Amino acid sequence: xxxxxxxxxxxxxxxxxxxxxxxxxxxxxxxxxxxxxxxxxxxxxxxxxxxxxxxxxxxxxxxxxxxxxxxxxxxxxxxxxxxxxxxxxxxxxxxxxxxxxxxxxxxxxxxxxxxxxxxxxxxxxxxxxxxxxxxxxxxxxxxxxxxxxxxxxxxxxxxxxxxxxxxxxxxxxxxxxxxxxxxxxxxxxxxxxxxxxxxxxxxxxxxxxxxxxxxxxxxxxxxxxxxxxxxxxxxxxxxxxxxxxxxxxxxxxxxxxxxxxxxxxxxxxxxxxxxxxxxxxxxxxxxxxxxxxxxxxxxxxxxxxxxxxxxxxxxxxxxxxxxxxxxxxxxxxxxxxx
Amino acid sequence: xxxxxxxxxxxxxxxxxxxxxxxxxxxxxxxxxxxxxxxxxxxxxxxxxxxxxxxxxxxxxxxxxxxxxxxxxxxxxxxxxxxxxxxxxxxxxxxxxxxxxxxxxxxxxxxxxxxxxxxxxxxxxxxxxxxxxxxxxxxxxxxxxxxxxxxxxxxxxxxxxxxxxxxxxxxxxxxxxxxxxxxxxxxxxxxxxxxxxxxxxxxxxxxxxxxxxxxxxxxxxxxxxxxxxxxxxxxxxxxxxxxxxxxxxxxxxxxxxxxxxxxxxxxxxxxxxxxxxxxxxxxxxxxxxxxxxxxxxxxxxxxxxxxxxxxxxxxxxxxxxxxxxxxxxxxxxxxxxx
Numbered sequence: 001x002x003x004x005x006x007x008x009x010x011x012x013x014x015x016x017x018x019x020x021x022x023x024x025x026x027x028x029x030x031x032x033x034x035x036x037x038x039x040x041x042x043x044x045x046x047x048x049x050x051x052x053x054x055x056x057x058x059x060x061x062x063x064x065x066x067x068x069x070x071x072x073x074x075x076x077x078x079x080x081x082x083x084x085x086x087x088x089x090x091x092x093x094x095x096x097x098x099x100x101x102x103x104x105x106x107x108x109x110x111x112x113x114x115x116x117x118x119x120x121x122x123x124x125x126x127x128x129x130x131x132x133x134x135x136x137x138x139x140x141x142x143x144x145x146x147x148x149x150x151x152x153x154x155x156x157x158x159x160x161x162x163x164x165x166x167x168x169x170x171x172x173x174x175x176x177x178x179x180x181x182x183x184x185x186x187x188x189x190x191x192x193x194x195x196x197x198x199x200x201x202x203x204x205x206x207x208x209x210x211x212x213x214x215x216x217x218x219x220x221x222x223x224x225x226x227x228x229x230x231x232x233x234x235x236x237x238x239x240x241x242x243x244x245x246x247x248x249x250x251x252x253x254x255x256x257x258x259x260x261x262x263x264x265x266x267x268x269x270x271x272x273x274x275x276x277x278x279x280x281x282x283x284x285x286x287x288x289x290x291x292x293x294x295x296x297x298x299x300x301x302x303x304x305x306x307x308x309x310x311x312x313x314x315x316x317x318x319x320x321x322x323x324x325x326x327x328x329x330x331x332x333x334x335x336x337x338x
Numbered sequence: 339x340x341x342x343x344x345x346x347x348x349x350x351x352x353x354x355x356x357x358x359x360x361x362x363x364x365x366x367x368x369x370x371x372x373x374x375x376x377x378x379x380x381x382x383x384x385x386x387x388x389x390x391x392x393x394x395x396x397x398x399x400x401x402x403x404x405x406x407x408x409x410x411x412x413x414x415x416x417x418x419x420x421x422x423x424x425x426x427x428x429x430x431x432x433x434x435x436x437x438x439x440x441x442x443x444x445x446x447x448x449x450x451x452x453x454x455x456x457x458x459x460x461x462x463x464x465x466x467x468x469x470x471x472x473x474x475x476x477x478x479x480x481x482x483x484x485x486x487x488x489x490x491x492x493x494x495x496x497x498x499x500x501x502x503x504x505x506x507x508x509x510x511x512x513x514x515x516x517x518x519x520x521x522x523x524x525x526x527x528x529x530x531x532x533x534x535x536x537x538x539x540x541x542x543x544x545x546x547x548x549x550x551x552x553x554x555x556x557x558x559x560x561x562x563x564x565x566x567x568x569x570x571x572x573x574x575x576x577x578x579x580x581x582x583x584x585x586x587x588x589x590x591x592x593x594x595x596x597x598x599x600x601x602x603x604x605x606x607x608x609x610x611x612x613x614x615x616x617x618x619x620x621x622x623x624x625x626x627x628x629x630x631x632x633x634x635x636x637x638x639x640x641x642x643x644x645x646x647x648x649x650x651x652x653x654x655x656x657x658x659x660x661x662x663x664x665x666x667x668x669x670x671x672x673x674x675x676x
Contacts, residue, residue, distance in 0.1 A: 148510040162609065167503050171611025172486040173647055181641045182605040187525060194641055267520040271500065271609050273509025303519045303532055309511055 019082040021075060023122070024328025025064065026129065027051060027088040027112075029103035032060075034068050035321075036075055037328040041140030043321055045071040057106040061115045069120070084116055084124040085330025087132030087323060092174035096126045123334040129153070129323065131168055131177060133280055133315075134161025135333075136326030141316040142278050149276045150268055151315075152179065152261075154283035157193075158201040158208075164272050180205070184264050204261045206282050209236035212253050224249035236282060243289050254289040261290075262297020269298070269306045280315035280322065357420040359413060361460070362666025363402065364467065365389060365426040365450075367441035370398075372406050373659075374413055375666040379478030381659055383409040395444040399453045407458070422454055422462040423668025425470030425661060432512035434464045461672040467491070467661065469506055469515065471653075472499025473671075474664030475616050479654040486612045489653075490517065490603075492619035495531075496539040496546075502610050518543070522602050542599045544620050547574035550591050562587035574620060581627050592627040599628075600635020607636070607644045618653035618660065 021044070025034040028051060035046030047067045054060035072078055090101035096113025098104065117124040127135070134151035137143040143151070143163070151161040158180030162169040169176045180201035181194055189198020190211065202208050213226055213234045225242040226234060226249065242250035265277055283290055295312055302310075317325055359382070363372040366389060373384030385405045392398035410416055428439035434451025436442065455462040465473070472489035475481040481489070485504040491497040496518030500507040507514045518539035519532055527536020528549065540546050551564055551572045563580040564572055564587065580588035603615055621628055633650055640648075655663055 146510075148514075164502050164507050164509075165505050169502055169610055171502075172484075172613035173611055173644075175643050176486075176609065176611035178608045178641055178643070182608050183601070183639070184524075186523070186601070196639070196641070263521070263524070268609070270516045270520050271514065271606070272507055273511055273514035275510035301521070301534070303516055303534070305513050305516070306511075 019080055021080050022082050022328045022331030023068065023072070023084040024132075024324040024326065024331065025068075025084065025086045025116070026132070026323035026327050027086065027098075027104070028129075028323070029089070032064060033324050034064060034071075035324040035328065036071055036081070037325060037331075039332075041317075041325055043324060045075060046324060047071060052105055055105055057110045057112070057115070060106070061112070061119065065116070065119045072120075078120060078122050081122050081331075083331035083334030084120065084122050085132065085135075085327040085334075086112060086116065086124065086126040087129040087327035087330075088112065088126060089129055091126045091128040091131075093125065093127040093131070093168070093170045094174040096124070098126070123331075125330045125334055127168070127170075127330060128159070129326070130159025131161040131170075132326035132330060133159070133317075133322060134163055134278075134326070135168060135329040136317055136322060137278050137280070137315060138163060139329035139332065140325055142313045143276060146275050148272060149274045149278060150179070150265075150272065151278050151280060152265075154204060154206065154279060154281035156205060156207055158199075158205045162272060163274075179264070179268060182264065182267075184260055200261070200264050204257055204264070204283070206236040209239055209253060209257055209283065210234050212256055213239050213250075216249055216253055216256075220249075222249050226250060240286050240289070243286070251289060254286060255293045257283070258290045258293025259297040262294040263301050265294065265312075266298050266301035266303075266306075269302055269310050273306060274310055276311040276313050278313045278315055280317070282319075284314050285319075357418055359418050360420050360666045360669030361406065361410070361422040362470075362662040362664065362669065363406075363422065363424045363454070364470070364661035364665050365424065365436075365442070366467075366661070367427070370402060371662050372402060372409075373662040373666065374409055374419070375663060375669075377670075379655075379659075379663055381662060383413060384662060385409060390443055393443055395448045395450070395453070398444070399450070399457065403454070403457045410458075416458060416460050419460050419669075421669035421672030422458065422460050423470065423473075423665040423672075424450060424454065424462065424464040425467040425665035425668075426450065426464060427467060429464045429466040429469075430512040431463065431465040431469065431506070431508045434462070436464070461669075463668045463672055465506070465508075465668060466497070467664070468497025469499040469508075470664035470668060471497070471618050471655075471660060472501055472616075472664070473506060473667040474655055474660060475618070475653060476501060477667035477670065478663055480616050480651045481614060484613050486610060487614045487616060488517070488603075488606055488610065488612045489616050489618060490599075492542060492544065492617060492621035494543060494545055496543045500610060501612075517602070517606060520602065520605075522598055538599070538602050542595055542602070542621070544574040547577055547591060547595055547621065548572050550594055551577050551588075554587055554591055554594075558587075560587050564588060578624050578627070581624070589627060592624060593631045595621070596628045596631025597635045600632040601639050603632065603650075604636050604639035604641075604644075607640055607648050611644060612648055614649040614651050616651045616653055618655070620657075622652050623657075 033048040035043040113124045113126040147166040153159040160179035183198045185198035190202035192199035371386045373381040451462045451464040481487045489499040498517035521536045523536035528540035530537035
């Protein structure tokens with residue numbers, strides 16, 4: 001993996017002349033999606049393979065390259081590619097490795113960036129999926145031109161990518177920015193997959209919302225459209241659909257979720273005083289149902305010097321494209337190989 | 339106020355040749371202390387005036403200059419001074435102003451950096467006291483050579499200075515890093531001077547420790563040396579003195595304080611994954627009484643990927659010198675005036 005320039009829009013412009021494209025590879029637990037992206041954030045070619053089908057990381061990387069290379073060749077060859085960015089769970093930017101990723105088939109430390117670089121001869125960088133989303137938002141989305149913002153991804157878990165002084169925050173070890181695992185409820189907090197209690201993720205992820213739904217349905221006998229769904233099958237999408245239909249209990253679940261998230265965001269603001277917080281993922285699509293309680297909770301909880309200063313924004317990247325775009329954005333930062 | 343280079347040790351070395359000194363001015367509610375400092379962090383001349391004696395900021399700045407100028411002249415003149423750094427409560431680095439500082443005599447927004455620059459003809463920068471402490475620690479103290487660390491000042495309040503990628507974090511508005519005002523107890527949290535409840539500062543400042551002492555003494559009939567002091571007069575120093583003499587209740591107060599601080603630090607680590615957290619101020623002098631419970635609480639509360647990675651350090655700056663040294667360190671970052 002090669003060293004990287006500080007994030008800087010001008011790099012994109014300069015590099016456009018000769019190398020107009022980047023490649024983004026998003027490695028998910030189920031699918032790996034990859035695409036070739038231009039400087040405006042248009043995906044000009046893309047493909048995907050099943051991540052879980054390859055027990056050996058070598059076979060997996062070979063298969064990605066087998067599918068990706070024809071796309072590269074069809075668009076002018078490797079010479080037209082400025083760099084490859086990879087977004088992966090447990091990705092470490094400094095080492096270009098994924099480390100002990102529980103949802104991927106390969107155990108231990110896998111030097112994915114180096115493996116792709118070696119096969120394709122194109123500079124390659126890797127980071128975790130939430131950081132990639134943050135870089136994507138800064139390059140193509142709602143955080144264009146911002147130097148200080150926090151990206152919060154609300155998916156199965158809660159992820160975060162923090163940008164300060166125009167730079168992604170990786171910390172001394174490459175693992176900074178796990179805001180989904182800050183403790184928002186110290187007493188009687190929900191058990192988290194990480195083994196601790198009260199993590200933000202247990203309340204404000206899609207699974208956290210489903211968990212809240214089951215709790216709310218058990219705690220009262222209030223009528224709700226959600227009662228027609230077997231409790232263990234309820235998803236955050238079901239809660240949204242019910243809320244849109246005017247279901248009070250479903251709306252209360254969003255109120256509860258948004259309030260908790262807003263309380264947490266108020267503390268994050270005291271850390272880095274960002275210009276904006278950008279929300280991405282299914283929950284962020286719930287519009288006012290989630291944004292209003294979040295904003296209210298921020299206003300009620302933030303220290304007065306920060307009040308009204310930090311914008312709360314929804315991601316401007318299309319869901320289907322965001323993962324590849326985010327990963328690809330890392331590619332603009334890469335220097336040419338020597 | 340002039341623009342400033344990213345923090346960079348080489349600046350010090352380069353500038354030493356012609357301009358071997360900086361000036362630090364620490365503006366406290368009671369005293370203003372100033373000094374001339376060399377590149378090794380030795381204060382070669384210093385003085386002080388009473389901050390509160392000057393109702394007009396103009397008179398105040400004139401008086402500081404009147405006292406400071408003879409020291410500058412005695413040490414080679416303004417040409418030998420690389421820059422002036424000012425540490426002040428509610429100081430805004432971007433604007434060089436102090437803004438609505440409740441403990442200073444001047445109301446509204448005061449352009450202190452520009453006022454000193456105008457009178458002395460030396461580039462001048464200003465930041466809040468906790469940020470100054472952080473820069474001081476990075477330049478002369480326990481965080482030398484570190485690019486990612488968090489400074490926590492445990493005084494009358496709890497302040498913080500956050501360094502990421504070798505740069506002080508100021509946020510989009512200059513007010514980032516108020517970790518003393520993150521909420522550590524959401525239910526039944528103590529009322530804070532900021533008007534909210536449960537701020538870290540209400541538990542882990544010197545006044546927070548005194549408050550805990552009063553609570554502990556009321557909550558039990560356990561014998562304690564502290565019972566010989568009128569409750570309203572107890573200070574954190576009294577608690578320390580009692581703890582050193584083996585007083586169990588006093589030791590429990592430190593255990594309580596350290597546990598809460600460690601819980602908070604575990605969350606801060608999830609934000610920026612710092613190489614170290616440096617503690618400064620009276621409480622940090624309580625040694626193992628406070629460091630052991632802090633470390634234990636960090637270990638018990640931090641997400642597993644961070645476990646054992648972040649060092650917990652005591653400041654290496656002498657209490658009496660730290661404020662001036664911290665402020666002065668900002669002076670090395672300044673560019674010459676044109």
